[in-house]
Amino acid sequence: MITAALANVLNPVCLFLIWVGTVIGIIFGSVPGLSATMAVVLFLPMTFSLEATRGIALLVGLYMGGISGGLISAILLKIPGTPSSISTVFDGGPMADKGEAGRALGVGILYSFIGSILGILALMFISPMLAKVCLLFGPAEYFSVAVFSLTIIAALSGKDLLNGLIAGLTGLALSMIGMAPIDTKVRYTFGNYQLLNGLDITVLLIGVFAVTDIILAGFGRRTLSQRLEQKKYQLKGYGISLLEFTKQIPNAIISSVIGIVIGILPGIGGSTAGLLAYTAEKSRSKYPEKFGTGIIDGIIASESSNNAVIGGSLVPLLCMGIPGNTVAAVFLGGLLVHGINPGPLIFDKSGVYVYGIYFALIVASVFMLIFERLGLRVFAKLLDIPKHILLPIIMVMCCVGAYSSNSRVFDVQCVLFFALLGFLFKCFKIPSTPLIIGFILGTMFEENLRMALQASHGNWMIFVERPISLAFLVVAVVFCTYTVISNLRGRKKAEDEGKEFHEPEEGEL
Amino acid sequence: MKKVLAFTLVLVMALSGVSFAAEWPTGTVNVVLPYGAGGDTDTYCRQLFQRVSKITGQTFVIINQQGGSGIVAAMDVMNKPNDGYTLLFNHTGAALVQEATGMVDFSYTKDFENCCTVAIDETYSLVAISPEGEFKQYSKGWKSLADMIAYAKENPGKVRYSTVFGSTTEYVGTMLERQAGVEFDNINVGTSGGERMAAMLGGQVDILAANYMQVKDYIEKGDLICLAVMSKQRVPGIDYPTFTELGYDKVVTAKKYEVKFPKGTDKAIVDKLAGICKQIVLEDKSYADVLKVYFAQPLYRDAEQMNKEDPEEVKELTEGLAAE
Amino acid sequence: MTNKTRDILCSIIVLAFGAAMIYFVKDVRKVIRTDVGSAFVPTLIGCCIVVTGASKLLYSIFTGLKEENKKIVFDQDFFGGIGTIVLMVLYMLAFQPVGFVVASAVYLFLQMLLLSDKTNRKIILFAAVAVLLPLAVDALFVFVIKMPLPVGIFGF
Numbered sequence: 002m003i004t005a006a007l008a009n010v011l012n013p014v015c016l017f018l019i020w021v022g023t024v025i026g027i028i029f030g031s032v033p034g035l036s037a038t039m040a041v042v043l044f045l046p047m048t049f050s051l052e053a054t055r056g057i058a059l060l061v062g063l064y065m066g067g068i069s070g071g072l073i074s075a076i077l078l079k080i081p082g083t084p085s086s087i088s089t090v091f092d093g094g095p096m097a098d099k100g101e102a103g104r105a106l107g108v109g110i111l112y113s114f115i116g117s118i119l120g121i122l123a124l125m126f127i128s129p130m131l132a133k134v135c136l137l138f139g140p141a142e143y144f145s146v147a148v149f150s151l152t153i154i155a156a157l158s159g160k161d162l163l164n165g166l167i168a169g170l171t172g173l174a175l176s177m178i179g180m181a182p183i184d185t186k187v188r189y190t191f192g193n194y195q196l197l198n199g200l201d202i203t204v205l206l207i208g209v210f211a212v213t214d215i216i217l218a219g220f221g222r223r224t225l226s227q228r229l230e231q232k233k234y235q236l237k238g239y240g241i242s243l244l245e246f247t248k249q250i251p252n253a254i255i256s257s258v259i260g261i262v263i264g265i266l267p268g269i270g271g272s273t274a275g276l277l278a279y280t281a282e283k284s285r286s287k288y289p290e291k292f293g294t295g296i297i298d299g300i301i302a303s304e305s306s307n308n309a310v311i312g313g314s315l316v317p318l319l320c321m322g323i324p325g326n327t328v329a330a331v332f333l334g335g336l337l338v339h340g341i342n343p344g345p346l347i348f349d350k351s352g353v354y355v356y357g358i359y360f361a362l363i364v365a366s367v368f369m370l371i372f373e374r375l376g377l378r379v380f381a382k383l384l385d386i387p388k389h390i391l392l393p394i395i396m397v398m399c400c401v402g403a404y405s406s407n408s409r410v411f412d413v414q415c416v417l418f419f420a421l422l423g424f425l426f427k428c429f430k431i432p433s434t435p436l437i438i439g440f441i442l443g444t445m446f447e448e449n450l451r452m453a454l455q456a457s458h459g460n461w462m463i464f465v466e467r468p469i470s471l472a473f474l475v476v477a478v479v480f481c482t483y484t485v486i487s488n489l490r491g492r493k494k495a496e497d498e499g500k501e502f503h504e505p506e507e508g509e510l
Numbered sequence: 511m512k513k514v515l516a517f518t519l520v521l522v523m524a525l526s527g528v529s530f531a532a533e534w535p536t537g538t539v540n541v542v543l544p545y546g547a548g549g550d551t552d553t554y555c556r557q558l559f560q561r562v563s564k565i566t567g568q569t570f571v572i573i574n575q576q577g578g579s580g581i582v583a584a585m586d587v588m589n590k591p592n593d594g595y596t597l598l599f600n601h602t603g604a605a606l607v608q609e610a611t612g613m614v615d616f617s618y619t620k621d622f623e624n625c626c627t628v629a630i631d632e633t634y635s636l637v638a639i640s641p642e643g644e645f646k647q648y649s650k651g652w653k654s655l656a657d658m659i660a661y662a663k664e665n666p667g668k669v670r671y672s673t674v675f676g677s678t679t680e681y682v683g684t685m686l687e688r689q690a691g692v693e694f695d696n697i698n699v700g701t702s703g704g705e706r707m708a709a710m711l712g713g714q715v716d717i718l719a720a721n722y723m724q725v726k727d728y729i730e731k732g733d734l735i736c737l738a739v740m741s742k743q744r745v746p747g748i749d750y751p752t753f754t755e756l757g758y759d760k761v762v763t764a765k766k767y768e769v770k771f772p773k774g775t776d777k778a779i780v781d782k783l784a785g786i787c788k789q790i791v792l793e794d795k796s797y798a799d800v801l802k803v804y805f806a807q808p809l810y811r812d813a814e815q816m817n818k819e820d821p822e823e824v825k826e827l828t829e830g831l832a833a834e
Numbered sequence: 835m836t837n838k839t840r841d842i843l844c845s846i847i848v849l850a851f852g853a854a855m856i857y858f859v860k861d862v863r864k865v866i867r868t869d870v871g872s873a874f875v876p877t878l879i880g881c882c883i884v885v886t887g888a889s890k891l892l893y894s895i896f897t898g899l900k901e902e903n904k905k906i907v908f909d910q911d912f913f914g915g916i917g918t919i920v921l922m923v924l925y926m927l928a929f930q931p932v933g934f935v936v937a938s939a940v941y942l943f944l945q946m947l948l949l950s951d952k953t954n955r956k957i958i959l960f961a962a963v964a965v966l967l968p969l970a971v972d973a974l975f976v977f978v979i980k981m982p983l984p985v986g987i988f989g990f
Contacts, residue, residue: 042547043979045556046556049556049557049560135708135712136712136713139709139712139714163886163889163890163893164890166882167844167886167890170882170886171883173879174851174855174879174883177876177879179577179578180578180579181862181872182701183675183698183866183869183872184864184866185579185675186862186863186871186872188859188862188872188876189855189858189859189876194585194586195586197582197585198576198577198582199577215918215922216918216919216922217915218918219911219914219915219916219918219948219949220911220912220914220918221911222911222914222948222949223911223914223951267704267705267708268705317708321708321711322704322707323704323707323708324704325704327547330546330547330548330549330704331547332548333549334547334548334552335548337550337553337723340803342723344727344728345644345727345728345731346730347727350727387954388949389946389949389950389954390946390959390960392949393945394942394963396925396945397938397941397942397967397971400925400926400938401934401983404929404983405975405979405983408571408573408981410930413929416926417922417923429840429841429843429844431844446875450870451698451869451870451874452697452700454869455866455868456697459868538980569980571981571982675865675866
């Protein structure tokens, strides 16, 4: 069966499809507004008429390339190309500012590959076991995971915890717009039916990250051409020495494991994985203060975890027929059309296709490693385009991206609204990343809180009675206290020494 | 200036409406779908319009507008110009229940220009954990619907049913409660099929209503047991009793997949698409094969039948829910 | 404007936002017996926002006494900034009625003019980019991705 699958994948047509998928995926991932999900949905009908392994191989390539491609715009333009690469911006952006864009990209690609491979290995060898993990999580557990993830806000708020909180809470508030979960009550739509479905994360990302930047560029247009000079692109290999590589092994492994676990849990996406891994690495590090100033540790944590999600998200899909995210749902459709029914019998009934998926994933990650690296030369040319030409182009691309996510002009107008909100935040020195985190976690927070309370008949003890849930809550409290105390201490120490307390640049966070 | 512009606009629209109806479609047509990519509705829709595309030579773009229980997509189509270049593909399952419960302030049956029905899926089934399978620790020991009902009668409010507010799932659950004279513990453990399935296997609920396709392999492997199917008659390929056979004739539901235009769309356009769909539904073997994967069947109804039958179904649902 | 006034202004906006959040869900009723209702979490978050806003207000009033009140110096280019925002608003408004290609071309050209200075203003290059890019993107979406972008009154 394995050899048959290998033969299916290694035939030239199939390899070509994976290659096409990967390259197109990278492009979709790298353009702000176009996402991995869009790429996969777009090519889904095409796979109907292809032979099963080939169709799936094409989708696999698109998924792999799409998730990884996000790092390009995250680093070069400081705009996360996909929600998954939000945390890549934190250190990738500053590295590019320091003239290390090439190195950041190289490292990002290499660790995307490593994360992917670790994820695939987990999928191949321990997926039936991992699938059980997903069943241990009920609403109470998901709620606690959401609470735990929200504590990232404290870690990323820098000096001013209050401002971070304001941003995070605003994000949560924005996620409440539209139809409520559970009882579909309409909230905060002010009679506009287009808001019923709530706001789109892509729209929020584009607005707050990309378009706000363009507005700021307008205010600082006199210095626009000077800032360009600093950025230079140079890269040999993947920009990392053997010594550095050895030192980063624990980081890569821990981050990948976080990615795999998040991938397995249905409903939590790559963006959360990247943020969690970044925070974990920051609090584990001996030099947490350097995070956000442009070090490779941050990029490695973010990229290895968001790519490990790929393998993770296929675990419940294949073993139980439960898609963990939108892309996995599209995959499910692709599989079903070809008569492959994911679930407990998939290995008995369609084993050859399952192995086909495994091999296609491996091939796709190798292609990604090679061709994304080769493409860097082209992508880096972006930096040569003068800012006053590049920024308007980005603006147009953002609008196209916002429009195409739902085919409606309303989303384009929302982009502008969020750009202005982002601008207001900048004026008030409020960081905007917590806004995104709050928004991503808002629905998960509310929906699971309500579902858990419904199941327990209104008994709040459910959150501390279930061991996994309790563990997450305890870790959240400990982590939060630790961050706040070390933050206060750091400030006190700085004051004693008469130095300015280190504050991560607002623009980066 | 503004007036001239507006006038031109009206003129252009009017002209395009009148003169091009016969040649429709001359450009890309948007098909709005209230469900996510990869689901059953999405697959039927894509397969159908791929074929329509081939026949008409124009592109039909499928736009997935998930969320809001399908209401967003429906309202979006209602607000689009009725030039024949935007249409809605949905199924009666959720839509008619929403209309019956007054959850929406528009009508799926009257505020659209019905075009045709292209498929029917009657495979909604009630399942429970098998006492012998891999998840037996969560089993209550039931082997049949009668076992479950007996248990529920002895323990009112103890059988946990995975419900989704304002959906078919809630409707059939309520119907079963009434006809069997039992009371479930109705809890929401997720909205998507996947989430609800995971909750079932994780022991968060005792019974689950799901498409047969989704639970098929679990039943075959012996992890789940099928208590009964909610079709009127037995569906080919599903060898389990229906609720009607077991004496609960109100626990019936079917999803009919429909194509609708915004109200006021030119009849020539509606008829033309209906004709093309009819040809595919009734004659294209490969289309039927796709449906078969999901245990669904091709079903063609024209606009007239839909205009008559759908409101009747809404009435039936309303009466069913109202009869306490 | 000083740091202090800025922070106080910010806190007041936050307070108002939190209050509005609570106000607008007060009529949302519980429909499922076993559920906490759709107003619960928004109210909770609204309260948190109010508390945070109040803390910030107190904090900025009291720390303001100690720290020197730095004046915020505006070395910003208002014409460039406000101009950019205005252009964006016009672009968004024109997106549907005028159509993607025309709106984008006009926007691109004006925005490039606004962001450039005398030394790097190359009108012909700008015009070329402004015309070719939207056409290329439109072609990509219409013919390759098969997802048409808005066509306006000009029919393209």
